Amino acid sequence: MPEEPRRQARGQRRMVQLLDAAAVVFAEAGYAKATTNAIAKQAGVSPGTLYQFFANKEALAEALAERYRSELAAAHAKAFDPGTAHLPLPELVDRMIRPMVEVNLANPGFKALFGSGDLPDKLTAPTRALQRAVIGRVAEVLAARYPDLPPDRLETTAAVATQIFAALLGTIVSTPAAHRERWITELNQALVGYLTPVDQRV
Amino acid sequence: MPEEPRRQARGQRRMVQLLDAAAVVFAEAGYAKATTNAIAKQAGVSPGTLYQFFANKEALAEALAERYRSELAAAHAKAFDPGTAHLPLPELVDRMIRPMVEVNLANPGFKALFGSGDLPDKLTAPTRALQRAVIGRVAEVLAARYPDLPPDRLETTAAVATQIFAALLGTIVSTPAAHRERWITELNQALVGYLTPVDQRV
Amino acid sequence: MPEEPRRQARGQRRMVQLLDAAAVVFAEAGYAKATTNAIAKQAGVSPGTLYQFFANKEALAEALAERYRSELAAAHAKAFDPGTAHLPLPELVDRMIRPMVEVNLANPGFKALFGSGDLPDKLTAPTRALQRAVIGRVAEVLAARYPDLPPDRLETTAAVATQIFAALLGTIVSTPAAHRERWITELNQALVGYLTPVDQRV
Amino acid sequence: MPEEPRRQARGQRRMVQLLDAAAVVFAEAGYAKATTNAIAKQAGVSPGTLYQFFANKEALAEALAERYRSELAAAHAKAFDPGTAHLPLPELVDRMIRPMVEVNLANPGFKALFGSGDLPDKLTAPTRALQRAVIGRVAEVLAARYPDLPPDRLETTAAVATQIFAALLGTIVSTPAAHRERWITELNQALVGYLTPVDQRV
DNA sequence: TATGAATGAGTGTTCATTCAT
DNA sequence: TATGAATGAACACTCATTCAT
Structure with a gap:
């Protein structure tokens, strides 16, 4: 009975x-x-x-968001290891930025689900899930670097960093490759600037 | 003969x-x-x-964007005077943030025209105009504070600051009033962090 | 009390x-x-x-048709006298054509009411009235030339001639002045061709 | 596997x-x-x-015009063969008139697309195409009969004949069947009258 | 499974006509 | 009389979704 798996495989495709x-x-x-x-x-x-395969347009967006989430997870996993957490701040930030930018560049639909504020209320859910996932990654990194940061500070800081991130991602991705690095630098400075006080406080 | 004006007044209303x-x-x-x-x-x-009164949906959005632009201009004008430029950075940033937040709070439609990337191509124009107007205000303030900053740095810095701004505005506005101040503080820190190197360089 | 007439005069204007x-x-x-x-x-x-002044769009069209009818009547009256009826056929036809073309040229709206087949059913009425008026003029001329033609032949012949007329009028009027004469000649030939057998039969 | 064709057949229907x-x-x-x-x-x-099935109202009209064109072509093809061209003029004209009248009678919408001058500018195209097709048929017949007629005379003559045709078609079609023949005769006379000089000149 | 024709409520917009002033 | 803002039914067209095949 090889039917079932073959069918499922076709379904997956x-x-x-x-x-x-x-x-x-x-x-x-x-x-x-x-x-x-x-x-x-x-x-x-x-x-x-x-x-x-998809109950409606929304379900499609959700599944796509899920896919992006896992690609992001993979990219992050590749960029970080326990040692990374204590790199100088600009380098750490760079490691957070790069994979995100690359996933974005490789998946043109990403921005439409991650950035936009004009999605129907219901869709806010999967979109927010994507954002929460990113925030989670950022929080992990911060937690490793600042083990004594109270959880609510951690959460807030990760959320703000992610939003700054998301805000500039659009510009970065839609800029021609030649000028892209300039905006990445700018994003780096913004994040470093935001995190520096945390670095010093701890 | 109060006829004409009365009619026009009705039209305005x-x-x-x-x-x-x-x-x-x-x-x-x-x-x-x-x-x-x-x-x-x-x-x-x-x-x-x-x-x-309005040729189409787009024209309505344009007029609304224009209204917001002028409300913003008024709010900014009230918040700044020549002396303001040399306030300590956190205070200056606070003066930039407050009126923007207030205009946003007072005009629930603002976000729909300011933030969204999902507007029809044509509408990008007035929306972008709104953004450009905000960037312009920010650039003026920066120019007053850092007269020696080269124009392209000025432009970039203002643009990035505005984007950080816009990104957190959503959170600030949709947060219940009780917790709002916390996010405003966070935004302030993000902007101060981003601008501090400029402050020191000059 | 010069009110009334003055008002009426204004109304007329x-x-x-x-x-x-x-x-x-x-x-x-x-x-x-x-x-x-x-x-x-x-x-x-x-x-x-x-x-x-006009109950609706239709009434406007009717009044306009009426105006054209009277202009046409005047033009015809000027072009014909009892002697005209016995001119050689081509000349007679020419005398019928010219004023019609001129009224048409002088009144750009004419064609819209006279030619078009796409008027709403109701409007067929004033339009038909205009056509009937033209047919009437043509019938008068034919009656003068062919006093022995039975009334129903007269009616039919006038109607056909008028329709041929109307059909080519559009082309004539919309042709640049330089080439207009060529189409007038063609119309003349068509009408002469149609009427020649009548001429000979009588 | 009669699936596909059956679906397509449904589409055609x-x-x-x-x-x-x-x-x-x-x-x-x-x-x-x-x-x-x-x-x-x-x-x-x-x-x-x-x-x-149709991109818009216009496309519907175009397709309908196309249908009429091909019906007309078929009817004409049936009515003419190389010998026809040298029939006595009244008979030739009759052969041109009949199929046109019949197609018209069988397709009530024909007149709306063929006659009217009140179509949107864009629709002028397919409508004109229909007219041009008719003129083309007429021109072919004339060309066969008068091989020495210069092309521009041919064109003009065909155009005028077609317009006379179109003008009386309305009357013919909207006349109750009992009286129809009378108007057909009249149209025949008009066309014969118009073409007789050409006949004699050649 | 896959198809694609079919649905129908809903969209932005128009315009002949009315009516308070 | 004159105004012009106001009306609202109607239009051409769209699209997420369904369903017979």
């Missing part, structure tokens, strides 16, 4: 296909103006098929 | 009414999902009337 | 003004796409005023 | 259905006042379905 298509369309049009029919067409599939 | 209604609806639904019929209804007016 | 405006707008946009608001604006008057 | 519906509605209301929702309802279909 379809989902990937659809998610890829959604990323492309979200990137081109933004979430709100993206149409499910356009996504289906981009995936080379009929609208009906799309709804066999 | 209608525009204000419609702009108010648009602000409410944009705030609730975001620009993209806001419907002109909903705005008209919120204004207690028929759809046709809306179109007597 | 307004009607002329509005009719002129309607002619311009009908000419530019066609009856169907012409808007009463555009006509009012063209007349330098408010929409309400328009409706003080 | 829908298009025919919609075109039929459009013909009916255009005939009743004229192009300008016909509504796409009315056409959909007449076809027993939702508005959305209409737009699955």
